[in-house]
Structure formats: C-alpha cells, structure tokens
Amino acid sequence: MGLDDIFTASVFASAIRLATPYIFAALGETFAQRSGVLNLGVDGIMLMGAFTGFYAVFSAQQAGAMSEPVSLVFGVLVALIIGALMGLAMAFVSVTLKAKQGISGIGVYLFGLGLSELLFQQWVGTPKSVSGFPRLNFPVLTDLPVLGEILFHHNLLVYVAFALVPISAYVLNNTTFGLMIRAVGQNPEAADAMGVNVTRVRYATTTIGGMLAGLAGASLSIALINLFQQNLTAGQGFIAVALVYFGGWRPWAVAAGALLFSFVNALQLQIKVIGADIPSEFAVMAPYVITIIALVFAAKRQEQPTALTRPYERGE
C-alpha cells in the first residue's frame, strides 16, 4: 500500500463534496458572528433543514406531483424557509430578549435535534432515499483526466457553496451592509450613534445564517447522501462554528478550513476503505483532533468581533 493508494483523485473529489455543508453553515455563521451573534444552534437548524428539505422532495416525488428538478428546487426552498424561521427565532431570543447566546444556541440545537427526529418518526418512519441533485457533466471539462473527477463532476449545490465564498467576502468587505455588520460586531454603541439599526442588522445576519444552515442540511439530505435519518448531521454544525473561529471570521479562510477538515475526513475514509492497519477509532478522531489543534494555534485576529455574544443595550 503506497501513498498513491491514499491520495487518489477520488479522495480529493470527496473532500470537496464533504466540504459543502460545512461551507454553507460556516459562511452563514460567519455573518452572524461578524455582527456579534454567536449561534450555537447551527447543527439543530441543519437538522431541520435536512429533514424538511428531504421531506418536501420525498413527498413531491412520491406523489409524482412535480418533475424531479422542480421537486429539488422545492426542497431547497423549504429548507431555506425553515432555516430562516429558526434563525429568526434565535435572533428573537438573543437580540430582542437578550438571552445568553451560548444557552439559547444550545436550546435551538436541542429543539432542532428533537423536532427533526419526531417529525421523521411520525411522517417517514424508516430511512428512505430520494433521488437528489444529480452530478453535473460539463462538456470537455468533466472528461479531463484527474481534474475532471476532482473539480467538474459534482452536484449543483457543491458549486453554489463555493460560489458563496467570494460573494460573502465581497458583501462583508465591499458593501454598505457589510460595513454595518462589521461595525455592529465590533462596537454596537458606535454603530448606533451613527444611525445604524443594530437590532435590524443582527436579525438580518442571524436569519441569513439560519438560511445557510438550513441549506447546509439540505445539501446533505438531498444532494450528498439523499436520505434522512436521526441526527443526520452528527455534530457537523458545531464543527462549522469552530471553523468560523479557525478561519478568523474571514470567508476565504473559513472555506479553506472547511476544505482542510473535509480532506482529512476523506483521507480517513479512504484509509478505512483500503484497510490500513490503523484502529478506525483513531482515524475517525483525526479530523476533530486536527481541528482542535488548529484552533489552539489560530492566533487572535483583528477581525475578531469584540462584541461577540454581547447583547446590545442602549443606556448610561
């Protein structure tokens, strides 16, 4: 067994696919945290997005009411809406009611975990699969050796996720909205004094974060795995939160972190497949261990939102 067996094109391709939900969720969380809201409920929102997106596609396809592509778009829309609603709920609790964000986030997580499981048991029962987003084929590009498999043979949501990276960076750095987000996360008092509506900005970012978390969930249930089961995400939302810190609140670095994490993950899967003589528990732990080590060494950066987790209150 040589390195050639481990670093195959398919490992790189699967790293890119596996990164998709992390990128969606972590970019959304980046928006929220940049404005000062730490949403620890990402995983719960992902689960609800995953289930509702899956269920929408599943019912539509069962009933034959829609063509397959339309049912998938419908599923994505449902996941976005459910994600937005849960983001709004998080915003209401932590911005309007000024609850401790760590606790309210855990609440949102447990709510999403429990409700997705309950609805799944009531409405579906046993894991069933749907036909999800198909892998795309590009003329010429997909047939390229090695690169074709790595870059040009993924489903649509993979490309959407990667396209969101530059878009997020642009929005944060080059738009008036982005400036307001950064200001609100660093010094809400100053933003308020300059006529920026702190509450509205934080609602907006937390809702965007919720939508992207919902989409992250759907990317699992209707694009990557194409089924739903209890606790489908298995804590991916928490990793996404960690990736935001790892990337220092910058979209490009956050996405790079997601890729690194997924790459290690893909590697350990590959090592298992080829039957290397490493206890599988260690292999499974590897991505998490590497994340923790990377977090420890990720220096505190200028972009760190100093008002993170701090509710804003006007007054003396």
Place this chain on the structure above:
Amino acid sequence: MAEAAKIASSLLPTGHQRINQLEMVGIVKRFPGVLAADKIDFNVKAGEIHALLGENGAGKSTLMKMLYGLYHPDEGQIRINGVKTIIRSPQDAIQRGIGMIHQHFMLVPSLTVAENIALGMKSSRGLRLDLDVVSRRVLELSEIYNLKVDPGLPIWQLAVGEQQRVEILRALYKGAALLILDEPTAVLTPQEVDGLFRILKQLADDGHGLVFISHKLHEVLEISHRVTVLRDGRRVNSIPTSEATRPKLAEMMVGRPVLLEYEKNPPDPREQRLALEGVSALSNRGTVGLDGVSLSLRGGEIVGVAGVSGNGQQELAQCISGLRQVTAGSVEVDGIDVTNAHPSKLHAIGLSYIPEERMIDGVIKEFSVAENYVLQDHAHPKFTTARIFMLFHKIREACRQAIDAFEIKTPSTETLVKSLSGGNIQKLVLARELSRDPGVLIAAQPTRGVDIGATEYIHQRLLQERDKGTAILLISEDLDEIRALSDRIAVMYEGQIVGEVENKDVDIEQLGLLMTGGG
C-alpha cells in the same frame, strides 16, 4: 472663515439647514427611580460655544442624549429655528444637522477612518461602498479645518487626539451645524487641549453652534461664551462666561462653597518605604508595558505619576500591587523584596491599593457595603471566630464607623454597592484601604468620575494620610489633581519614567511636553 464654511457646505452629501437657534424647553426625563432631567431649559445659537457644566449625574449627558435622539424626553419641547421638532433617533439628529462627539469615542477600532465615516451613510454607489469618494471628501474637509488625518489608517493605530479629530471630521462630514462635545478634553494632553480649543473657536467663527460639556471650571472659563450649570437634574442658572468666576461656578455646581486650592503643610519626607528598581512588564496586548522603571517613595510624601492614558500607569500600579507579572527588576516595600509577591502578602506588610477601575477591581457591586468593606479582612481575627465563622455584627459595626468617618452616603450597611453613586463607592474603597493603616498607598485615578464634593473630601484625606507619614503614589491623568496634591511628579511615556520634577518647580506646559515624549 465664512468662505471656508461655504466651501465646506458645498462638499456635503446632502443639503443641511443652518441652525440659528436651538431651544430645549421644559425638558423632563425620568428613569426608574430617578428624575434625570427636571424641567430644564437650554438654548444655543449659531456661532456660540455654550458650556454645560455639572457634576457627574447632574443630567448633562442625559440632556444632550435627548438632543441627539438617543433618549426621548418625557415632557418638553425641542425647537430648531423656532420650529418644534421631534428627534427620534441619532439618524434623525444627524439629518437635522446635529452632531455629537461622545466622551467614549464612537469609533470602530478595526475599521479605517474612511470606513468609520462611511458607516451609516448612503453610498454614492448604492449598495457598494464608495470609500475612495469618502476619502477624497475627508481630505478636502480636513484641509479646510486643519484637521489632519489619513483616511486609510485603521482607528486603533491613531493616538487619542487623532481619534477625536476623526470624530469631529465625521460630524462635519455629515453636515453638523450644531456640535455637542461630551467632556472632550478628558483624555487629552494639555497641548492637545490647546489644539482642540483652536478648532472649536474656528468652528464657532464659521457659524457652528457648539455645546461644550465639562466639569472642569478653567476650561469652561477659557473656551465658552455662555455657561449653563446643572445640578441634580435641574438647571441652576445660565450666565455669560464674562460674569463667571471659578468659585462662583463651583458653588453653583455643588450647592455650597468649595475649596479649590488646598492648604498643604510643607513636606516632611521620612524613611524610604517603596523602591522600584528597573521594573519591566508586558501590557495586556503582550507588548512592552513597563520598561525599566525605577522609583522611590518615602513616608510622608505624595509622588504623582502623570501621563497620557495607556503609557504604562496601569501596569505600574498592577506591578506594585502584585496583580501583574514583573518580568525584570525588583520591587521592595520597607526593604523587603516583594517582586511578584501575592497580593495577600503585600496586604500583610501594609500596602494598600485603590484600583483604577473601582467597579471592576475595587468592589463587588452585587455585594453589600459591609461585605465590600471586609473583602480583604473577612478572615481577620477581629471579624471571625477561629478565622472561619464570620461575626457579622462586628463587621457591621466596623462598617458603620467607617461610613460615619468617611461621610459615605448610604441608606445602610446592607445596601448593595451598585446602588451607590461613584463618589460614595470611591469613599468606601478609600475607607477600606485606609482602615488597615497602610505604610504605602497606591492610588490610581482616585477621583475619576467622582463629583467635586467627594473629590475634595478624598483629596483632603490623602493629604491627611501624607501628613501622618504614609507614602502615597498618586497615579492620575488629571493634571490638576497631580498638581494639587503631589510633592514630586514623575511623568510616564511609553512605559518609562521620562522625567521626575519637584512640583513647585514645574509648570503645566513643561509637564505636557514630557507627557508627549518631547522632554
């Protein structure tokens, strides 16, 4: 100057009206349990610098926050050029030509000057930021008003005086015809204050109205045309500055005659109590905080440490009181090496510390007055049985005596400290630290945010301690305080002591020069 104003207004993003006269009539504002503003009348005209004078909690900031839309009056009217106006939000105030320079600068440290100015404004490119356009206009405006700044620099790289210029530029940029300045000199060196006053005079000459909030009498006398004095949420009087004197203003502020100059006994320095030898330490950010500081302090003298905020004063106090790691050098109290000793050991050998952040390091605000009074001595044999079981009646008794001795205004020994005023909390801290009859007292910013009456009292107590033979290190950013109390003055700049002078031989300009490293 009128020409300059015309050019300036042609640069403004939107047309703003001139504010010839702004009136606040019968303004009432209630907070839970407090009447913060009680039928206050106030007005300011174009071209005028109107000083708003009062103690902390007199209602100055509250009144101005209502003008800036941060609070809303419960009763009364605001009229701009005779027209009744309701100001709902800061945005609203900005649109009506009112700008405010807050005491704590409202700037985002990680953002650049241009980004801070663009914040909350419409971009000429819709959703996209137009920082290049903003930067150009900022440079044009800074040319006109002589307010030099580099629009591309992040705020955290600017000195405090520069940050204030950014605040003023931003207000002008947004078309402010009326500028409210909330204690603008609190953080400045004497030279920077001079610079600020030149700018303010120029702005007034240009037809801007200015409200200058302060509690420093000599500044008010120097810069303003009219003075309004507030006390306990009421307007005491408004008079032309030409008719005002320091004692008169002080009496209006406090409600009784106040001692402004202290009778000081001639210094009687005794044996050396505290000695620092080449002490170095890191700052919170990991940079050099203290750089080889040597200092000695004898019993019966007050040594003042002057300097602009953030030049190592905080680190100095913490190194002596055992709250910060000393990386080089030594600290001795009464000949005993206490370098990096635990605070409890320092207490035991007679060192007391009045910390700069009294609400954070000085008291536990959810604890009662009595509990705070025995924070260090709670296990002292006189307050406990077997050093374990606290004797609350003895604690209360001792605390009651301190309350009487230090004139602390509190309903009882069981009142929570957070409901006391700043001055009374500081008196409590002072009472506690002096109760142990210290040989060395480190007093960091002992009267910051404290009203004149309590300040006067604390100063007198410090002088009494000095005469009793205590060695006192007075760390303060308030030069008036340093001048009033110190026998010797050490000036700190960038973590070093750059000058040490006898108080009687030095004038304020020299001190200011040392404070900016130009000694």
